[in-house]
Amino acid sequence: MKRDPQVHEAPAWLQAVLAGQRGAIARVLSQVERGDRDTASLSATLAPHLGRAHVLGITGAPGAGKSTLVHALLGELLARGKTLAVIAVDPSSPISGGAVLGDRVRMGEHGAHPDVFIRSVASRGHLGGLSQATAAMIDVLDAAGFDMVIVETVGAGQSEVEIMRVADTRLVACPPGLGDDVQALKAGILEIADLLVVTKSDLPGAEPAARHLKDMLHLRAAAEGWKVPVLRVSSTAGTGIAELADGIEAHIAVAGRGRRLQHQAHPTAHRAHEAPADRVRRLAALDPFVRSLGISCVEAGPGMAAVEITLGAQHLNFNGTCHGGVTFALADTAFGLASNSHGKVAAGIDAHITYQVAANEGDTLLARATEVSRSKKLAVYRVDVTRRDGAMVSSFTGTVYVTQRATP
Numbered sequence: 001m002k003r004d005p006q007v008h009e010a011p012a013w014l015q016a017v018l019a020g021q022r023g024a025i026a027r028v029l030s031q032v033e034r035g036d037r038d039t040a041s042l043s044a045t046l047a048p049h050l051g052r053a054h055v056l057g058i059t060g061a062p063g064a065g066k067s068t069l070v071h072a073l074l075g076e077l078l079a080r081g082k083t084l085a086v087i088a089v090d091p092s093s094p095i096s097g098g099a100v101l102g103d104r105v106r107m108g109e110h111g112a113h114p115d116v117f118i119r120s121v122a123s124r125g126h127l128g129g130l131s132q133a134t135a136a137m138i139d140v141l142d143a144a145g146f147d148m149v150i151v152e153t154v155g156a157g158q159s160e161v162e163i164m165r166v167a168d169t170r171l172v173a174c175p176p177g178l179g180d181d182v183q184a185l186k187a188g189i190l191e192i193a194d195l196l197v198v199t200k201s202d203l204p205g206a207e208p209a210a211r212h213l214k215d216m217l218h219l220r221a222a223a224e225g226w227k228v229p230v231l232r233v234s235s236t237a238g239t240g241i242a243e244l245a246d247g248i249e250a251h252i253a254v255a256g257r258g259r260r261l262q263h264q265a266h267p268t269a270h271r272a273h274e275a276p277a278d279r280v281r282r283l284a285a286l287d288p289f290v291r292s293l294g295i296s297c298v299e300a301g302p303g304m305a306a307v308e309i310t311l312g313a314q315h316l317n318f319n320g321t322c323h324g325g326v327t328f329a330l331a332d333t334a335f336g337l338a339s340n341s342h343g344k345v346a347a348g349i350d351a352h353i354t355y356q357v358a359a360n361e362g363d364t365l366l367a368r369a370t371e372v373s374r375s376k377k378l379a380v381y382r383v384d385v386t387r388r389d390g391a392m393v394s395s396f397t398g399t400v401y402v403t404q405r406a407t408p
């Protein structure tokens, strides 16, 4: 169990969602769908627990093969050890009839898999707007601990473009033979695609469709560090799916998780009165380096933060013990979070570490940072890095320069 006082104090529904209980997740999603829950306050409540999931948005014309593609991707990503949630927004048939069933059938046997959660959502009747409701649902599934949330939406109106804006990775599905319709897509959704996929590539016309999309990409300014690939996939024949999963993972490596949380329009963007503990958790979730090492925040408060890491093979040095850089990174993370708990006010200017005992694969290390002293311009933090058995692994001292006045 993680030492997390916030979770123990949290309401029962939140604890159940954070624990990944499917019934609780489904209930909260239904409340969002019915408009029974204020999405802004829900997202604010969930904010400290967000940023782990990668959001993949999939759009394309009605019948483009999106659901079938999601089904094929589920199989591939499950085999890669991922836990996955799917939100299918506005399937073309009405929600009471074929859509829920149809999508379940198309997404097939994966719907019953313990690592998969599938939900269909109707576009009509959303009090707060479809894109806000979808964003809140994504937050619920992110907080519930899914590695990836896949959102399928029909690429037609403005609200679909809005939905795609909250995705970390945006995939546009274009079947062959769309012809002029591709031109129509070009103006809107194609502009924000990170991956272009020619679906149904077992059908004639896949090659010219791919060429057409590539030609159109030349008209678009390239994003920094990422070249939009055009991939040919047949979900029914199972070709190109592994390459597509590779492409998605490559984009995750470039875009990182939690890009959507930095988006201005996100309801959690308003945080003038954010409590220090919430701020620390949010900052930890937004740090790509911290996430890449597998460091998690277990306790936070004014002027303090505790983070932990469980050592895997990737954290070891050539001697087979914990790499000093990992220990430093862990301590430095606690230092950085504790010193920014009053707002983004501190810049690290000095740090020292001593190493006492080695740590090994399988050990869990805890780094706890506390404020030792604070003047107008400088603050000093001490970080103790301990093993589960209580042994002191490292001690760290860090100094920050206070760049702004702290918020109360």
Ligand SMILES: Nc1nc2c(ncn2[C@@H]2O[C@H](COP(=O)(O)OP(=O)(O)OP(=O)(O)O)[C@@H](O)[C@H]2O)c(=O)[nH]1
Pocket: 060, 061, 062, 063, 064, 065, 066, 067, 068, 069, 090, 091, 092, 093, 106, 154, 199, 200, 201, 202, 203, 233, 234, 235, 236, 237
């Ligand atoms: N030949 C071929 N047919 C496909 C392929 N993928 C999907 N289809 C067919 O295309 C039709 C539409 O597929 P869906 O996956 O439901 O498409 P969708 O884009 O999710 O449709 P909506 O959600 O209704 O917009 C179905 O009849 C599928 O069997 C494919 O790779 N090859």
Ligand SMILES: [Mg+2]
Pocket: 066, 067, 068, 088, 091, 092, 103, 152
């Ligand atoms: Mg569909």
